[in-house]
Every structure is written in C-alpha cells, then in structure tokens.
Amino acid sequence: MTSTKNFIIIGGGLAGVSAAEELRKQGFDGTIQLIGKEAHAPYIRPPLSKGYLNGSEGLDAVYVHPAEWYAENDIQLLTGTKAFGVNAATHEVTVSGGKPLHYDKLLLATGSSPRLLTIDGAELGGVHYLRTLDDSVALQKEFTGGGxxxxxxxxxxxxxxxxxxxRTLGNDVTILERDPIPLANAIGDELGTMFAEVHKEKGVVLRxxxxxxxxxxxxxxxxxxQLDSGEVVPADIVLIGVGAVPNVALADDAGIITENGIVTxxxxxxxxxxxxAAGDVANxxxxxANMRLRSEHWANALNEGPAAARGMLGQNESYEEIPYFYTDQFDIGMEYSGYGPMTRGAKIVYRGNREGREFVAFWLKDGRVVAGMNVNVWDVNEQVQRLIREGKVVDESRLVDESVPLDEI
Known part of the structure; x- marks a missing residue:
C-alpha cells in the first residue's frame, strides 16, 4: 500500500539530501519535500574552500547528486524556497511563494550561518564571508590570476x-588573529603552532x-x-572567518528546545x-561520549542525515558515529577523529616523525584515546576510530612505537 504520509526536510545541504536518500533506501514511499532557500541543488561544502576554490575541481565535485536524481527518486526538490515558520500544533510549515505545507514528520537540517562581524566597513565591496557556493564563486573570481x-x-x-x-594561486595573504596561536582551541597550542609555521614558510603573513x-x-x-593600534593593514580583498552560529530560528518558532543548536x-x-534535526544545527x-555534541563538519552532515531518517521512520536508532573532519593546507593533509570537549586537559602523544610532519597525534584522557589526528599519514583513520570507540586504557609506549601495528594495540 502506498503511504499517504508527507515528510518535509528543511535545509538543502548534505544533511537534508542524505536524509531524503535514506528514507527511500529504507522503503518509505510517501511524499518527500526537500526545501532549500538557495537556488542551487544540494551541494557539499569542503570543496568551497579547497578544490573548487582553487579551480582543480568543477561543479561535479560540489553537487551531491545530478539534477535528474531527485525526480528519479520521487523527491520534490523546492529550491529558492525559504521556510518562514513552523507550527508544531498544526504540523504546518510556512514557505515563500505558496500556502502552508503539512507534514507528518519534519526534519530541520537548517545548518549554520557565518558569525557576522559588526564593525565599521564590513559592508564595503571586496569584503566576503564563505559559506555558500555563490560565496566561493565570488572569491574564486577574486583569487584567479593572483596578484x-x-x-x-x-x-x-x-x-x-x-x-x-x-597564497597557492599567487596572492599576498595576511591573517589577523586575536588569539596567540591559530587553531589552538581546536587542536591545542603545539599542533596549532605547526599549522602556523607551515603558513609562514609559504609566505603567509600571520599576525x-x-x-x-x-x-x-x-x-x-x-x-x-585597521587594528586597534591605529595601524592599517592594506587589502583589496577581506575575508571574515570568525566562526558560525546554528540556524535555530525555525526551531524556536516551533517551541522546541534549543541550546547551542537544536537539542536532540x-x-x-x-x-x-x-x-x-541533523547536521550543523543539531546538538x-x-x-x-555520554554528552551532547554539535559538529559543523561534512562527515557529521553525511551521517546524521540518514540517522534522522531512520528515527523519523520509528526505527530504534542510536547515532554513534565518531566526529571526523579533514583539512588540506599547502603540503599538509590531515584527518581528525574524536570528541573535542574531551581533549581539554588531555595528554597529547605522538607516533611518527613530528619534525617531518608525518605523524599521528593521540589525545589521552585517563589512559584512553579520546581523539586522534593523522598528519600526512594515511589509511590509519579506521584504527584511530577503533581505539576511540573501544575506550580501553592503552599502553602508551606501544601506542607511540611505529614498530607496533596500530591494529595490535
């Protein structure tokens, strides 16, 4: 029998489309309406600051699925459509350009937005944020050709x-940071310093x-x-990157609990x-980890969307994926897995060549691995995640000894 239920997904990013895909994989044959405020079909964000921005990847690396995929899977893709409100009592979503839409189950995958810097001059031409595909297109035009x-x-x-x-494209780059060490809040002083040194070696001015x-x-x-000292640092392009805030307005409108995102x-x-809720916005x-976690990374959107879909279908779902992200900067490739809040005060130990920037760093709390980061070392992430997942006290001397295979620890 064909279902008469209507599931609405608000958010045209990876979390939303991965949830829609999972609903079909699980056999849901009701209506799926996927609402995205951007004119683009759902896309992934990592290439926007990496491959797509530098011109090495095209749009085929950005879009999650070809345009025809949505019709083939009977998913109503409503692009350029903004959701203004959610009435939880009547199960209705108010959208631009149409009458309210009724839902049986609703997924909020509304993501996050750049934290705005409210200073004089932030509205000038040449000042950018990077969140959307259009943002990346605009920056690509600025960077191409260098100079x-x-x-x-x-x-x-x-x-x-x-x-x-x-910098790789031949532009002069200055980074202004109020803290003493970049990325220290995420990975600590030692590893933040390593990234700072890499940038300086490549000609980036880091202040x-x-x-x-x-x-x-x-x-x-x-x-x-202009700095508070009065000094003016010359620029013909400015990018503001001071964090992001979860988009919880619709959740607040629906009267559901929010705290650093939407609580689930x-x-x-x-x-x-x-x-x-799923993706950047979900706490x-x-x-x-026995705690609430909110992550603004690609893997989280990829995995939480399907988990939410299974939850919407009433399955006994328990999302237990370990947070993961990666970065590529100059000649550094890195993967990180682990529970960020647990690394506060944890001991960092290293396996490999730190000076040569080919190593794995482990964060140990009470002798247990709570996070790991492999730098220019590949095919070890599964083992890193296994150590985190098992939560066993490890022999530190064996953990840092490269002659001992990780799968034997």
Whole structure:
C-alpha cells in the first residue's frame, strides 16, 4: 500500500539530501519535500574552500547528486524556497511563494550561518564571508590570476584553508588573529603552532594577538583593515572567518528546545516527537561520549542525515558515529577523529616523525584515546576510530612505537 504520509526536510545541504536518500533506501514511499532557500541543488561544502576554490575541481565535485536524481527518486526538490515558520500544533510549515505545507514528520537540517562581524566597513565591496557556493564563486573570481592582497580576519579552519588556497594561486595573504596561536582551541597550542609555521614558510603573513577595529576603504571599496593600534593593514580583498552560529530560528518558532543548536536525543529526535534535526544545527546526545555534541563538519552532515531518517521512520536508532573532519593546507593533509570537549586537559602523544610532519597525534584522557589526528599519514583513520570507540586504557609506549601495528594495540 502506498503511504499517504508527507515528510518535509528543511535545509538543502548534505544533511537534508542524505536524509531524503535514506528514507527511500529504507522503503518509505510517501511524499518527500526537500526545501532549500538557495537556488542551487544540494551541494557539499569542503570543496568551497579547497578544490573548487582553487579551480582543480568543477561543479561535479560540489553537487551531491545530478539534477535528474531527485525526480528519479520521487523527491520534490523546492529550491529558492525559504521556510518562514513552523507550527508544531498544526504540523504546518510556512514557505515563500505558496500556502502552508503539512507534514507528518519534519526534519530541520537548517545548518549554520557565518558569525557576522559588526564593525565599521564590513559592508564595503571586496569584503566576503564563505559559506555558500555563490560565496566561493565570488572569491574564486577574486583569487584567479593572483596578484591580489587578501586579509583574513580569523584563523579557524575556513580561514586557514582559504589563506592556503589564495597564497597557492599567487596572492599576498595576511591573517589577523586575536588569539596567540591559530587553531589552538581546536587542536591545542603545539599542533596549532605547526599549522602556523607551515603558513609562514609559504609566505603567509600571520599576525596573532591583534585586535581588529574596523575595515577601511574609499568609494565603497575595501582598502585595508585597521587594528586597534591605529595601524592599517592594506587589502583589496577581506575575508571574515570568525566562526558560525546554528540556524535555530525555525526551531524556536516551533517551541522546541534549543541550546547551542537544536537539542536532540540519539535518534535525532527533538523535544517534539514529530520533529527531528541533523547536521550543523543539531546538538545531539552521543551515547559513546555520554554528552551532547554539535559538529559543523561534512562527515557529521553525511551521517546524521540518514540517522534522522531512520528515527523519523520509528526505527530504534542510536547515532554513534565518531566526529571526523579533514583539512588540506599547502603540503599538509590531515584527518581528525574524536570528541573535542574531551581533549581539554588531555595528554597529547605522538607516533611518527613530528619534525617531518608525518605523524599521528593521540589525545589521552585517563589512559584512553579520546581523539586522534593523522598528519600526512594515511589509511590509519579506521584504527584511530577503533581505539576511540573501544575506550580501553592503552599502553602508551606501544601506542607511540611505529614498530607496533596500530591494529595490535
């Protein structure tokens, strides 16, 4: 019998489309409406600061599926459509350009938005954020051909990746960071320093412990970034990368619990039994970590979407994927797996050649591996994740000894 149920997914990113795909794989034959506010079909974000931005990858590496896939799988893709409100009592979503849509189950995969820097000059031409495909297209036009002067405000993963891409394309790059060491909040001082050194070696000017006062320009176009000391750092392109905030407005409108995102259980179910959340916006309970975790990385969207789909279908779902992300910057390739909150105060040990930047770093808490990062060492991520998942006390001397295979630890 054909189902008469209608499942609505708000959010045209990877989490949303992966949930729609999983619903069909699980045999759901009701209506699926996938709502995205952008004009583009669902796409993935890592290439926007890496391969697509530097021109080595085309749109085929960006879009999740070809355009025809949605019709072939009977998924109603509503691009260029903004959801304005959710009425949990009537099970309705208010959208632009049409009457309210009824849902039986609703998935909020609304993602996150760049944290805006509210300083003078932020509206000048040549000032950018990077979140969307259109943002990446605009930056690509600025960088191609080299010879430009880019100032990055913030040294998070996006900022450092864009800085590496812009420099590789022949542009002058300066990174301004208020903290003493870039990426230290994510991976600690030692490893943050390693990334800083890589950038400096490649000609990036990295200025830490500085405070940005305003962006200056003339005739509506950016000319530089002024520090609180009064110094102006010249720029004809500025990228602001000072973090992201989860898009919880629709959740708040629906009256469901939000706290650093949309609060969910391990099945991605919110405080409303018919509303689920996944991706950047979901602050989900993780059974293995025994805490709620919110991650703004590609793998999280890829895996939480299907978990939410199974939860929407009433299956006994428990999302237990270990958070994972990767980065490519100049000649550094890195994969990281683990529970970020647990690394605070953890001991870091190294396996491999730190000086040659070919190693695996492990974060140990009470003798147990809670996170691992492989730098220019490949095909070890599964073993790193196994050690984290098992949660056993490890022999530190064997862990750092390259002669001992990881699968024997």
């Amino acid at each position: 430009r002067t880019l100032v990055l405000i913030g040294s998070g993963w996006i900022g450092m990746e864009v800085g590496a891409t812009a 830490t412990s500085v405070v940005v006062d305003k962006i200056v320009g003339s005739h509506g176009k950016v000319a530089g970034v 259980d391990q099945a991605m179910q919110t405080s409303d039994p018919d509303i689920f 989900a309970f993780h059974p293995l």
